[in-house]
Amino acid sequence: MANTQPLIQARGLVKRFGDFTAVDGIDVDVRPGEAFGFLGPNGAGKSSTMRMIGCVSPPTGGTLRILGKDPTRDGPAIRARLGVCPQLDNLDPELTVQENLTTYARYFGIPRRVARERAAELLDFVQLAERAGSKVEPLSGGMKRRLTIARALVNEPDIVLLDEPTTGLDPQARHLVWERLFRLKQQGVTLVLTTHYMDEAEQLCDRLVVMDGGRIVAEGSPRELIERHSTREVVELRFVAESQEDFAGKLGGLGERLEVLPDRILLYVGAGDTAVADVHARGLAPASVLVRRSSLEDVFLHLTGRTLVD
Amino acid sequence: MTAVFEFWLVTYKRVWRGSALSTFVLPLLTVLGFGLGVGDYVDGGVGGVPYLDWIVPGLIASTVMQVAMFESTWPVLSNFNWVRTYEGQAATPVRLDDILGGNLAYVVFRALTGAVAFLLVALPFGALHSWWALTVLPVSLLLAFAFAAPVFAYSSSVTSDSYLALLFRFAVIPMSLFAGVFFPVESLPVGLRWLAYASPLWHGVDLSRAATLGAPPEWSIPGHLLYLALWAAGGYAIARVRFKKRLVI
Incomplete structure (x- = not known):
């Protein structure tokens, strides 16, 4: 072939x-x-x-x-x-x-x-x-x-x-x-x-x-x-706060990449459950936690950005 | 090109019942209204010919113009913008000339059906004086082409259908009224006559009138044919450029 x-x-x-x-x-x-x-x-x-x-x-x-x-x-x-x-x-x-x-x-x-x-x-x-x-x-x-x-x-x-x-x-x-x-x-x-x-x-x-x-x-x-362009898993953390930014600094070193969105923080990691345990170990208590597999959408957004194209 | 023409015939098959009725009824009403009604007030006819007989060839040419114009305006805009028929055709082995030529052939065919219907309606009124009346058909064919091709160029250049209405207001209606359909062009003031002579319609009217009355036309036959052919060829050339610009981008 x-x-x-x-x-x-x-x-x-x-x-x-x-x-x-x-x-x-x-x-x-x-x-x-x-x-x-x-x-x-x-x-x-x-x-x-x-x-x-x-x-x-x-x-x-x-x-x-x-x-x-x-x-x-x-x-x-x-x-x-x-x-x-x-x-x-x-x-x-x-x-x-x-x-x-x-x-x-x-x-x-x-x-x-x-x-x-x-x-x-x-x-x-x-x-x-x-x-x-x-x-x-x-x-x-x-x-x-x-x-x-x-x-x-x-x-x-x-x-x-x-x-x-x-x-x-x-x-x-x-x-x-x-x-x-x-x-x-x-x-x-x-x-x-x-x-x-x-x-x-x-x-x-x-x-x-x-x-x-x-x-x-x-x-x-x-x-x-x-x-190639993403990690195996993604952890989505949602904090009850004015700004997710305040928490982003406290997550340093966890995972390969971290993305702060207006409503949640995405942690790109190899093993989701381990990362969640690490988050809790740092005394942080997110309102919601979601561990999922990386998808093509993560790759797409990473490569083409989140800016809206009209 | 035949495949494209065939497609348009299939679309026609879906509407032909309705259109066939109007194709016959409209000429009948016009002949009755203008030929007999108005003709009653015209003493001695025009140039020794009864008004009805004189007006019929003009009405045929004017019908050919109207069908050709109508089929080359809104449908063309729709084929580009709304139904986007041309886009679908352009994706196949069909070539630009097939798309344009096949559609034009259909418009000419539609105009011809109008001319045939008119001849059939005029026949029992004794308005056809000679076998030469049959030459109205090739004349109508050329006339339809002379109108359709430039109007295809126009319709493929405009951005909105309000421009199409302008065409009817400022070209179709004045031509129908002043290009020798209802009264001889000589009745117009000298300055306006040239506008009538420049319109393709007058050339079609003069040729058709010569045909149905079996009398010589007012102007040279080759001259008429050449003038109409120029409109057809020039229109086709411009339409082709426009079509290419819109379909091959």
């Missing part, structure tokens, strides 16, 4: 819009059959990268090869082998569920009969078969998203690009989408997705990059990233 040619290869990839640099020289390799994630806060450059991979946005600099081809020259040929699920659904609300698939299939030159057969299979797959004849407009957000995913599969693509596939969905709908995407992955379809949900990245991605300000700030599997 190690020698397999990457399906997507970017070197020093840059995208500028006027003076603004959206993507600032990234290197990416996506291998066949893997689920690859772009994580990052809003404005990190995830969507711009996805648009370049989708061959609808020419790179400003660097090289990009998709399926061994150059997107600026072979755009249509590459797009023929991609499935794209955009961030905002662009289904036709006036057409039926089935027509949305069959008309889209025609863009790929798929014969009408084959398009109908494939639409039926895909509607089964995304559990919309019983809605085949209904218009798209009244469908729920989750149903529309599943239909968009089905539409992205209509040309039996080599790579499926999913831009924030579960943003705006309720928990049930999200889990159903994840389950379908996981099944696709098992079938060997290469998935490339962007997300700012850590649970989504942990659920779906074999490998991911964390982007911030147009650059890649970390890369690896979810587990590797946690091991």
Whole structure:
């Protein structure tokens, strides 16, 4: 597997819009059959990268090869082998569920009969078969998203690009989408997705990059990233006080890193219970104590900061 | 391009019942109202032709304009901003010219259905004097293209739909009134005639009128065709630039 040619290869990839640099020289390799994630806060450059991979946005600099081809020259040929699920659904609300698939299939030159057969299979797959004849407009957000995913599969693509596939969905709908995407992955379809949900990245991605300000700030599997950029456990301490700061000084030396938030203090430690015992040993009595495993979210916040990006 | 055109036909299939009714009823009402109603007050017709017969080709051209304009305004804005149909198409092997050309072809098709319906309504009134009336169809095709292409360019350049209403207020309505549909352009003051002659509609009206009446047009046929072709080609070129700017970024 190690020698397999990457399906997507970017070197020093840059995208500028006027003076603004959206993507600032990234290197990416996506291998066949893997689920690859772009994580990052809003404005990190995830969507711009996805648009370049989708061959609808020419790179400003660097090289990009998709399926061994150059997107600026072979755009249509590459797009023929991609499935794209955009961030905002662009289904036709006036057409039926089935027509949305069959008309889209025609863009790929798929014969009408084959398009109908494939639409039926895909509607089964995304559990919309019983809605085949209904218009798209009244469908729920989750149903529309599943239909968009089905539409992205209509040309039996080599790579499926999913831009924030579960943003705006309720928990049930999200889990159903994840389950379908996981099944696709098992079938060997290469998935490339962007997300700012850590649970989504942990659920779906074999490998991911964390982007911030147009650059890649970390890369690896979810587990590797946690091991590399966080501790095994996190202790969350909440003190009843005007300011948590007053207590922060008394926690010095406990754990590898300490983070003071307005409402609590986070201690990044190897063993949570030992750290809690040490806290009590210093005569401190926090109002609440929570020991938990480090998550991708800790890594994400550590790497991209807690400042709100609007 | 055919796949894109096909998509638009499928969307049309969902609304055609409603639109087919208005496609026939509206011409019938206009012919009755203006042709017979107003025509009753027009003594001796226009240039020896009964007013009804004289006005029908003008109404056909004006209908073609209105359908072409309407289908090139709000729908185009929606395809970019609201439903974002173009974005979906751009993600497939379909090319820029397919997206633009396929949509334009559909608009021209819709305008043609309007022209056909009008011809059918005009036939029993005896308003079609010659077999040349059939050439109204290719004329309508060119006329629809000459309107749709530049309006695609316009609609893909504006940021809000209030600009589209301006187009109807300051282009469509004046043209319908003064470009030779209801009365000869010569009745206008000399200074205003040139505005009428510059409008694509007048060229369509003059050609259509020559066709249904089987009489020579007021101006040269190649001149008319060339002028309309210029609007179509120029409009397409600008629309293509605009589409590219918005879809390939």
